[in-house]
Amino acid sequence: ILSAVDTFGFHLNALDLRQNSESFEAVLDELFAAAGVTAPDAGYASLDESAKRELLVAELTSARPLVFPWSQDFSADTERELGIFRAAAQAVELLGPGVVPHCIVSMTGTVSDILEPMVLLKEVGIISFNPAQQRLVGSVDIAPLFETIEDLKAGAEILQELWEVDLYRGYLRGREDVQEVVLGYSDSNKDGGYLSANWALYDAQLAIVKACDTHGIGLRFSHGRGGAVGRGGGPTYDAILAQPEGAVRGSVRITEQGEVISARYGTASTARRHLEAFVAGTLEASLLDTESLKEPERAYGIMRDIASLAGEKYAQLVRDDSGFIDYFTQSTPLHEIGDLNMGSRPTARKQTESIGDLRAIPWVLSWSQSRVNLPGWFGVGTGIMRWAGEDETRWQDLRKLYQAWPFFRSVLDNMAQVMGKASMNLAQIYSTLVDDPTVSQRVFNTILDEYELTKEVFFRITGHDSLMAGNERLERSVQRRYPYLLPLNAIQIELLRRYRAGEDTFLVSKTIQVTMNGLATGLRTSG
Template sequence: RGSIEDVVHRCHAAEVPFDVLVKRAAELSITFVLTAHPTQALPPAILTKHRAIWDLLMKRQLLNPVPKEGRAMTHELLEEIMSLWQTEELRTTRPMVQDEVEQGLYYLSSILYDSLADVIMTFCQEVQRVYGRSMPLTSFMRFGSWIGGDKDGNPNVTHESLRWALLRYRQAILANYLASLERLQERLTHSDQLCRFSPAFRRSLANDRRNFPALAESLDARFPHQPYRQKLAVMVYRLRQMFRQPSESEGGYAGAQALLRDIQLIRRGLTHHRAELVAEHEVAKLSLQVSLFGLTFAKLDVREHSQRHLEAFAELVRLHGLSSEDPRVELLKGCSPGTREVVHTFQVMAEHLEHVDAEAIDGYIISMTHAPSDVLTVLWFFQQTDLFRRTTRGWWSGANIIPLFEGIDDLRRSHDIMETLYRHPVYRQHLAARGQCQQIMLGYSDSNKDGGFFPANWELYQAQRRLHAVAKAHRVRLQLFHGRGGTIGRGGGPLHQAIVAQPWGTLEGRIKITEQGEVVAAKYANPALAMRNLELVLSAVLEATLINSRPPTHVSDWEAAMEELSQVAWRRYRQVVYEDEAFVSYFEQATPIDAVSEFRIGSRPARRTASRRIEDLRAIPWVFSWVQSRQLIPSWFPFGWAVEQSTRHDRKKIEALQRMYRQFPWFHVMVDFIQMSLGMADMRIASHYAALVRPRRLGRRIFAEIAGEFERSRKAVLVMTQQRELLDSNYVLKNAIRLRNPYVDPLSLLQARFLRQRRLARDRRVRRRLDRAIALTINGIAAGMRHTG
């Protein structure tokens, strides 16, 4: 289930016509966005060792070596393992933004560059095999990135690091293309003495000779009678020119389309003299890769907090009024450093789009969007920096403006905010310039911290339906951008299930998803894993778009029941987490949040401000700390209370929930995610963390509430799923937890002990030793639980 073969066969079995399948596939827009949230506990050197060990294991399995070769491979494997054991697994310094960009590029360059194209080619081949007709290669899956552009709460991401990141992504993809062209140069040795080259190809090569006379003199000497190798030599030269500064890159390709035309020319030329097998393999793959990655590898999203824009706007209006004669200069006169940084960021975006690559930036994300003014303020900055302007061909806008709705109140008002924007005449012009397409980002992390797992996910479900209806009414093509984290408490969990469970009719083949921190390493550590995870998402989107797109007739009754459950869970969660003043103290003492805040796993601070309030703590360390202490309350609390209060042990209501679990995909997935979290939590271990709390009676009181709710939720899940034990229906995960716990449990007990000692220690050297010991347990528990933030 979830493979490309499975979904294509199911489309065929559902009598989806070939033409419809091809049309809908061409309309798909699936984007994975790499982020640099501080959830990756392992440094790059360890990840590289893991990859090397995996490569050696795969090599042994595939080659089935003779004894002598097998002994050599075993020796090499042991060398890598020994090296891994003696490699420092703790970061000695907090990573810089540049380090995070390089880590993202490691996955893009060494794994995703090939894997993404391979998945699409596999899909097209399977369609041809099942339907008996060939379909064109289409670039419907892409990767984007926040790494280097996520300014929200991270003072280390500046307009200068943004400028550097944009150029670094460009250099990385050029290096990959260069390596691919040089491989083709070795392969395409076809002779003009044996093959009849197409007239179009011969004309193109003649033009190259005229345009690059210095290079033309050496082509015949280096590659006599080998026109493809001559053409590729010119292409290699032109790519190398593009590594220079834009002002010095004379002779380079003007854009990705120009490079793509040359590759397509070679592909058609090969077909012309009946070398289709060559044309439709490596050359076709490179053509697809250029379509997928362009000249920027992963389109960058820039993100900033709405308050920063409002503060900068207020200062600029006070100093200069609403506009100035020369905005690039006048806007900066007399401004504070914060306002200068806001303006410089927009200017860097405009300059790169105009002078380097018009496709390098996908969108500008506005964190904590509370009102239409938060979006219109960014549009004003777009106007002032020429990111949105009138041209001779009409209005032009350089990037999407993406509101991010995070808190539950904002989710509830999101459709009203968008209704106002869709009616605004200037915003309508921006939308027209962007092809009537609107991206809207939904925050899973802060909404969960705000209202608890079940209420937050229900509000997200409703918000999607309302946003889709408003966009449809205004004839706007909506692409929802899901800010999913690694853990279930931050919107994580099996992505295939989550996509299939989206509200009926809201997906329409367009989805954008964040891939955060440890998720990147877990999903894309090697090509086989990458292929499998990309397949799962593609099959889920096709299933939701082509097979299960119509809702059942009784969905309104289900939604009424979910609303009741959500309201009860919301009230209970707020009562315990926010209204009990002692809960903050419990959280600070019964979890390793103090150590997590100091752990050097990301360039971004753990808190937005110095405040102790839960509202000001970032969702990532909030979830990370609950996972480490084995309580995991962001992923399940207080589901059992909600079920108990809503049903009052009424058999008919319980049976109705059981039917919904079987028939309502969204509820089924939510219950399964809660079940997974309960299966990974451990109240026996958690009690040792609760024992750290002072005064003791506070720790005992709050832990009793958590443990009691855990038991209620466990029973509620068993009733819903009609199982005897948690995870009976998911043997793989159940067995994995049983295998991992004997290794994780001692680390948890050691961590609780070290935390107690660290909080009492007065000697600086003792504290340093304990800090290292705690950091090692954090790494170990994160690896064993397969979750950080």
């Protein structure tokens, strides 16, 4: 019992605070206005970045609270956020500081995004300013979450600007001088496509590792991976070894969620085996040279060029094709997924007018249901083919990288696994659900052509003759499941057609949900 208490405390599981940076800004905009810190006609949200930083630093050193018992009533959103922070403070007081170890700032894009939740933590007493030492003290690590391609590219620069804020730098020293950084796999994939996102994540780590070394700051990455490859999924051991040198320094945090929990921790023996792989990967990546690249900068240059080309192909379809949103929303059960009793949030942040409005889980799940699995491969074939062309020397370079570089090998192997679970024949039938046949045919043909090209590229680099040649056990498992999945897809397509034609009966809607659950379970790609 004493060992258990020493290991877990009295709470068994720690809970992270996490919220979007826009929400933190909106809350402070309202609090500052109510406290008279900002003028009614020039709120906090309207300030430029420099003015925001100045105001936040001043507030963090002030002994005055922003919220008083007699304060005006706040909006429902602000009251909810304040309630969460107050609950966190009560948990820390009752159960100890280990119960809330991190505050994660989603969609971090500026230094002020990271300072904003610190003001709210100070408001509830989790962080406080020590006037004698002239520094902030607290028990929570503030972890920026870089999610979009642009934010990943700017991540190292944002952190270096943050460390130039003396108040934050002093707080970091009090937290053992270790900066926690969270990397977002889902939104980066949705933002830039499979290869572009994977490279942006790798390249961001290279830059952040270098920045931390330059400033003498410790580093721990937290990887916000989902279960599906389109959300960063794949074998954990391989994923850890595929990180750049210096990114794993004796510890690493990786999100385990969704169907991954039951698949990896459903039994004691499975959980033990997975944790052993986790520990082995962390030790090897920390102590050994796992890259084995003779000319790393040349390899990085190749990957930057290919990722850029792949991202362009992805953008041409997802952003530039005016019919893509209609194709996606009509050829997949996106809207019907919203009726499933799963997850904690709606499928979209607002009416779906662009992929930016969508949340990552329904984005991946919808494509897996229609057997396209687009987030796990689209753009790779074009990116590599445009870079290599018919230059056999370049193809040979790619073959060498596949053999020597865990990152490149992991990217291609995970992609092949996803493509092996796709079915373009079924995807074509789903495309008939689209109202406009011209849009349906154009978008589907674009997807089909890219699928065939990507298969050709994969075979040419790896020398394999099938998409799952490197994992025969998985291939056998998938082949055994396919006969059971085909009827589910056929039933789903017919019922989606009826449901959208107005046959909104309990039997139809419930059976659609059953087919979605069955396909997600069988394909193991719900995300």
